[in-house]
Amino acid sequence: MNLAKLTIDQVRSGFEKAGYIAEDDIIIPVYLALRLEKPILITGAPGVGKTEIAKVLAYAFETDLIRLQCYEGLDENKALYEWNYQRQLIKIQLIKEGTSDELIEQNLFSRDYLLERPLLKAIQAPKKVVLLIDEIDKTDEEFEAFLFEVLSDFQVSIPELGTLASRYIPVVVLTNNGERELSDGLKRRCVFLFIDFPSIEKEIKIIKVKVPEIGERLAKEVALAIHYLRHHVDLKKKPSISETLDLARALVLFGAQKLEAQHVKQTINLLLKDKDDIDLFNQQVGPAGLIECIQNQQDKRLERRIFT
Amino acid sequence: MKNNLENNLARFVRILRHLGIKVSIGETITALNALLLVDLLNRAHVKAALRATLVKNHDEQLLFDQAFESFFTIPEVREQQREEWEERKTEGARLIEAAEEELAYQGEKLDLTEEEKLLYAQLPEAEKKRIKEYLEASYLPEDRYSRFKPMLEYQIRGSLRYWKQRLAEEDELLYLLNEDVDDEVLASVLHQLGQEDSNLLYEDMKRIGERDLPKVTNILKKLSRKLATKISRRYRMSKKAVKIDLRRSIKSNVRYGGIIFKLKFKQKRVQKPQILLICDVSGSMARYAAFVIQFIYGLSAVMKHIESFIFAEELEYATPFFNQLRPLEETMVELIGKSRIWGKGTNLGASLNALKTNYPLLLTSRTIVIIVSDTKTLELERAEQELVGVKRLVKDILWLNTLPQDEWKDLRSVPTFQRHCRMFECYTLAHLEKVTRKQFLH
Structure with missing residues (x-):
């Protein structure tokens, strides 16, 4: 993967090849991150396609994706490297007699006993890989500071082995759900990308690409329904693109040609994952109300198209 | 290029x-x-x-x-912006010159800043007349003149400061000096940005109209949710400055034949702070009332165990109003209807004293007190003493001040309270977002 001569069109076609519908607002930051060899920090609501970008990059550039899933309590051992204690123990027992202590120690702290975790794996990879650091906001500040150092130099010091520097700087994708404010230092070193919920037109395109069996009318109605739920109902968890696709697939399974109230009733659990949200929906809009709202929206869009 | x-x-x-x-x-x-x-x-x-x-x-x-x-922007628009800015600058200079002529004491110009002169020029005619008459009436013989002039200037400055705040509140200040900007392109763009409808986040909360209240509620809910997530999360303690947990270390190393390879450490249980909100609903804060209620409403909706009080001359316990999961409008109507203190004068000292006396169990080492107020209060010394008293009992006091920071220097109450708490400028949703982010989410 030669990024020095990468063009915007190549990135765009890479995304298209992977079936990820993206416009310039996504393509340009990704292109810049690749060309400037900087990590890209992607934020946005859950399910808008943040993690998918890392997968798309790995697919488009035909390289490996190394994923570090962050969680509360994640530390260096689980992210960088760890010594294989069990193996070291067995080795000690096997060579207990007849070998000098110094030799044992040298053997025990060699590469054979090193368990590479995602960060070290990415640094030591024999080619340029995509390193996905998912949900960085779930870690604590200490880990963030540590990560920040690794991402600055792409080298790691292991006391027993010395400094290991990367041969190929990996493409780093960090995702953030915004649960915690990240440090200014980390943000400063990244190219920033915010992914919003897609427009109706873009969502129709996504549905058609990901669920090709769906009819034109149904795709449009699904997109309108989701758009309405996101913007007009005060939900705790707004339906994301993945939930839109679940709904579209379910409707295809039902053999639906258009969205009807009974479909909404049957599939509402795919869209809303919180009991309070479902109650709120039934109370404020309801399946029949949603269909009516879609119809109104469609009429308005048609009107706008005619008069503008 | x-x-x-x-x-x-x-x-x-x-x-x-x-x-x-x-x-x-x-x-x-x-x-x-x-x-x-x-x-x-x-x-x-x-x-x-x-x-x-x-x-x-x-x-x-x-x-x-x-x-x-x-x-x-395109050069034509840029040129137009620049010309408009030039015109405003010329007009500003003319106004300052005219003000200089009028603001003279015994034929000598008063020692006022350009900004103050510009402010004078924008006063209502009646007020200008009053100042001029005052100057004329303050005639003194030559020997006492030099001593009296600074006092006169001080009085005029005080009056202008009052009018600055009032005109700004009514959006009637058309000309403002921006001394930091010497570049005319920058100045014209900044002026242009000031003219545009600003984003709700950056709008002074007292100017947010009823039309935008639902949007504000949504923004506040989002903020409150973030805050609630952070507070309910327990980060694991690092290996630094903690004790070894021998029992867990032995247990987890049994698989290595009893040889202790990995140490386990005692983890400190992170306790959730108890939030106690005290919001000023006195006359001077009346225009922020809608925001104050929404702030408490948003926080109460997502966080359990949040205690809220409103105060003016006295303190009132407001938690029950927000615990009933009713729509915002109903909560607001009921709170204002039942409150005896809404829109009255402010006595923070008496209110804090009532808090200490009547609700001592709420003030613990886990409590974070958030005060929303513009610091203007009766009995400043008493209020300071009471604040110190509360500070001793609680974990921290955060003060969200609805006055713009550049006005803080004009009030004695601000530095007085600032000594005993962490004070943040907070008159837009963006400020609130920033405080939440930096103080709770970081």
Whole structure:
């Protein structure tokens, strides 16, 4: 993967090849991150396609994706490297007699006993890989500071082995759900990308690409329904693109040609994952109300198209 | 071309910084490198490149968009903006000159700043007349004149300060000096940005109309949710400064034949803080009342065990109003209807004393007290003493001050209270967002 001569069109076609519908607002930051060899920090609501970008990059550039899933309590051992204690123990027992202590120690702290975790794996990879650091906001500040150092130099010091520097700087994708404010230092070193919920037109395109069996009318109605739920109902968890696709697939399974109230009733659990949200929906809009709202929206869009 | 690009970028970054967006030199250099990689004639690409490299927060991106549209505009519009700015500058200079003529004491000009003179020029005619008459009536013989002049200037300054606040509240200040900006392009763009409908986040909360209240409620809910998530999360303690947990260490190392390879450490249980909100609903804060209620409403909706009080001359317990999960409008009507203190004078000292006396169990070492007030109160010394008393009992006191920071220096109450708490400027939703982010979410 030669990024020095990468063009915007190549990135765009890479995304298209992977079936990820993206416009310039996504393509340009990704292109810049690749060309400037900087990590890209992607934020946005859950399910808008943040993690998918890392997968798309790995697919488009035909390289490996190394994923570090962050969680509360994640530390260096689980992210960088760890010594294989069990193996070291067995080795000690096997060579207990007849070998000098110094030799044992040298053997025990060699590469054979090193368990590479995602960060070290990415640094030591024999080619340029995509390193996905998912949900960085779930870690604590200490880990963030540590990560920040690794991402600055792409080298790691292991006391027993010395400094290991990367041969190929990996493409780093960090995702953030915004649960915690990240440090200014980390943000400063990244190219920033915010992914919003897609427009109706873009969502129709996504549905058609990901669920090709769906009819034109149904795709449009699904997109309108989701758009309405996101913007007009005060939900705790707004339906994301993945939930839109679940709904579209379910409707295809039902053999639906258009969205009807009974479909909404049957599939509402795919869209809303919180009991309070479902109650709120039934109370404020309801399946029949949603269909009516879609119809109104469609009429308005048609009107706008005619008069503008 | 390259020089122009660098120059324009530096000016644009300066505008962003004026708007409160932090942009480092490193980020500016990255932005310049990014610009060299995109088609400079493609406006959308330039915008996307600058947005990705200069702004690292979604809310600030909205501000960035406005700044970009104003700064990177076609030359004709830019020229028009510049001409308008020039006209305003000339008019401002004329007003200052006229004010100088009028503000004279015994034929000698008063020692007032340009800003003060400009402010005088914008006063209502009746007020100008009153000041002029006062000056004329203050005639003194030559020997006492030099001693009396500074006192006279001090009085006029005080009056102008009062009017500055009042005219700003009524949006009637048309000419403001911006001494930081010497570049006319920057000045015209900043002026242009000031004229535009600002984003709700950056709007002074007292000016947010009823029409926008639902949007504000949503923003506050989002903020409250973030706050609640953070508070309910327990981060694991690091290996530093904690004790070894021998029992867990032995247990987890049984698999290595009893040889202790991995140490386990005692983890400190992170206790959730108890939030206690005290909101000023006195006359001077009346215009923030809607925001204050929504703030408590939003927080109460997502966080359990939040205690809320409102105060003016006295303290009133408000938690029950927010615990019933009713719509905001109903809560607001009931609270205002039942409150005996709404819109009255402020006595923070008496209110804090009532809090200590009547609700001692709420003030513990886990309690974080958040005070929302403009600091204007009766019995300042008593209020200070009571605040110190509360400070001793609780974990921390955060003060969200609804006065703009540049007015803090004019009030004695601000430094008095600032000594005993952490005070933050908080009159827009963006301020509130920033305080929440920095104090709770970091």
